[in-house]
Amino acid sequence: MAIVVAAVLSRRTGIATPLVLLVVGIVFSLLPGTPDFELEPDWILLGALPPLLYATAVQVPVIDLRRSFGMITWLSVTLVVVSALAVGAVVHLIAPDVSFAAGVALGAVVSPTDAVAASAIGKRLGLPHRLMTVLEGESLLNDASALVVLRTALLAITAGFSLGDALFDFARAVVLALVIGYAVGHATVWLRSKLADPVLMTAVSFIVPFLAFLPAEEAEASGVVAVVVAGLVTGHHAPRRFSARERLTERTNWLTLQFLIENGVFLLMGLQLESLLRDLDQSNSTVPEVLGLAAVVFVLLAVLRVGFVGVQVLSARRQQPKLDAMRERLDQISDRVDTMEEKGNARTATERGQQRLSQFRRRVARGKADVDYQESEPITARGGAVLSWAGMRGVVTLAAALTIGTEVDERTLLITVAFVVAVASLLIYGGTLPLLIRALGVSGVDPDRQRSEVAELMGDISDTAVASIGPTDAIVIDGQKIDPNVAEEMFGWLDRAREFGGDTTPEALTQASQRMLLQRQFMSLMRDALHEERAIGAYSTAALAQASSLIDAQELRLER
Structure with missing residues (x-):
């Protein structure tokens, strides 16, 4: 009921629903007589995270993910690793009692961003499609890299650290997760296409995230990557393998489930405040120490994100001359293929030769479309500013922090700092992001232009269908x-x-x-x-x- 009321308030006030629920949870946790809410990390990492990742991955077009894959991996992998190491070094320098490995563990916990609040704000204000793709793609993959870094850091605390072993474990975890996610995605799509019942298909779809996540975790691979891959495979094949009724039923059910889970975890996050303050009182740490350390970590993460996004913006500008050259090269290849087809020879006259020419034309057309996409939706300085200011941390940060065992010194300090950083990022970034978007004038596709594009697309596919029939x-x-x-x-x-x-x-x-x-x-x-x-x-x-x-x-x- 709180989630529904918060959603209604969000629509009327313009404040993202996760932010409303976070504040409600914090206020409620501080009221006298409020029962204790102890959040078990497995409820989030094993219960809530897989379906949330799957629900997002199913909706992300593979082609858009491929076109922005460079920037997504830059932010979700490189930035996460660098942030974890930088936070570890700074925290160890400021608080010598916290070991470097423990500091890296804290950095791994606070480095992944949560795109739930950012996506809610961006969709409401009409951010460009590519910015939304980067935000959602980053949030899909950065949890995996952060959890791998966290696992490595915790292992280094108890058993020592080896760079070679860490790199091997990381590569093994990713590759094995890719295989498991790909296999689960294809197998469940095949199974669901044979059921031909929207209720049964939706029921099976609720199991898919766990079919990918749990075996991957048991194999010491990345369950997050496995779920994302399974979701991408399902979303890519669903339009051709499932009927419209089946897809509509599944989408409605998943939207409801996703809405309840992703907003419910923010409410639970706010309810954790009182128990964290109680644990802090029982430790040797003080509130000023926690706030000071959290402020340093918050500023460091903000600076690193601005720098990494800035590198991508500058790189996109430098790519413009290369795009022009690539377009010219593709035009030359297309003209050459036309010439070969007009002249004809023994190779192109056969059915196999015609198939090869058709495949080649398709690759050239895809290359031209990629160039058009890069030119029509570039990551500008304004878009980079929005991406830089969308560095909100979510409940996964808190759940990952709770996985730090009692054998780690200053465990309470690390968990409380992670909570403060997550809450501050949600309130500061989430509260001011709409103002920034409006001030910069960043907007999505013009409705008239989109309507004309849809009409043109429908005309093209109609002509193709008529010619084929x-x-x-x-x-x-x-x-x-x-x-x-x-x-x-x-x-x-x-x-x-x-x-x-x-x-x-x-x-x-x-x-x-x-x-x-x-x-x-x-x-x-x-x-x-x-x-x-x-x-x-x-x-x-x-x-x-x-x-x-x-x-x-x-x-x-x-x-x-």
Whole structure:
């Protein structure tokens, strides 16, 4: 109930829901008589983290992840490792009682960012798609690198440290996780495509994150990477292997589950404050010491993030001349392929030769699309400023800190510092990020431009489908000859649908737009009539439910 109320307040006030819940949890934890909330780290690392990662990975397009993979790995791997080492060195210098390995453990805990609050703010304010991809992609992978660094640091405290062993364990954990995640993703997609039942498919999808995470962890690999890969594989193949109804049902259920989990963990995070303060009182550390150390760590992380994002922004500017050269090179290759096809020879005349030419053309087209993407959605200085200021830490930071065992000296100090850094980052970054975005004028795609692009895309894929299906008088599907009049009627509907790409102002409504308005009004009147029939009770409940489903499907089609 608190999550739902916080979401309503968030929509009315413009403050991200995680921030509202965090404050509610902190205030509630400090009230007299509030019961203790002890957060077991396994509830987050094994219970909440896998489904959250999977839900995000399924929605991230693989092609967008590939196009921004360099920046994502730079921030999620390199920045995490450097931040952990830098925090370890600084903390050990300021507080000599904290060993360097323990400081690195603290750095590993506070280095990964949580994109939940940033994504909520970015989607509401309409950040460019590429910035959202970088934020979500970074949050998908930085947990894995941070947990591996944390495991290495804790091992160094008890058994010593070896750089060679650490690098080998890191590579082994990633490679094995890739294999497990890829296998689980493909196996579950195949299984779910055979079920042909939205309820069963959704039930299986709830198990997929754990099918990838738990075996990977048992094999001492990265469960986080395995879940992300399984989610990416599922999201990539779902449009072709699952029906629209199945995907819609699954998406609705997962959005609900994701909403409850990701916001619930922020509420639990706030509820931890009182117990952490109590543990701090029982230790040798003081509140000023914790606040001072947390402030130093917070500033250090902010400086490192600004520097690493700045390097990527400068690198993107230097890549511009290379993009022009790459485009010119791709045009030359495309012209050469056209020349080869026009002249023809023994190699290209065969069916296999034509397939190779088609594959080559596809690669060239993909290369041109990548260049267009880099030019149309560059990481500018303003976008870099937004990425730099989106360094919020979340509940994974606190859960990872709680995994530090009692054998580590100053354990309470490290956990409390991590909590203070996470809360400060959420409140400072999350509270001011909307103001920064508005001040910089960073915005996403123009709605009119996006609508025109959709119309153009629909026209292209319609032309391809019409060309592939063949002449109207020779269409045979599953052994059944199609009446040419039926085919011509359908193709005529496609031609009318393209009218939506034109002027859509009220003064210049096309016939297609008028037809759309009429259908919407007709569906609304049918809904009212159905409601009246339900009140009368002359028809069976099953008939009323089926009629309601048919109207729902029609309304969904009109909305699409």
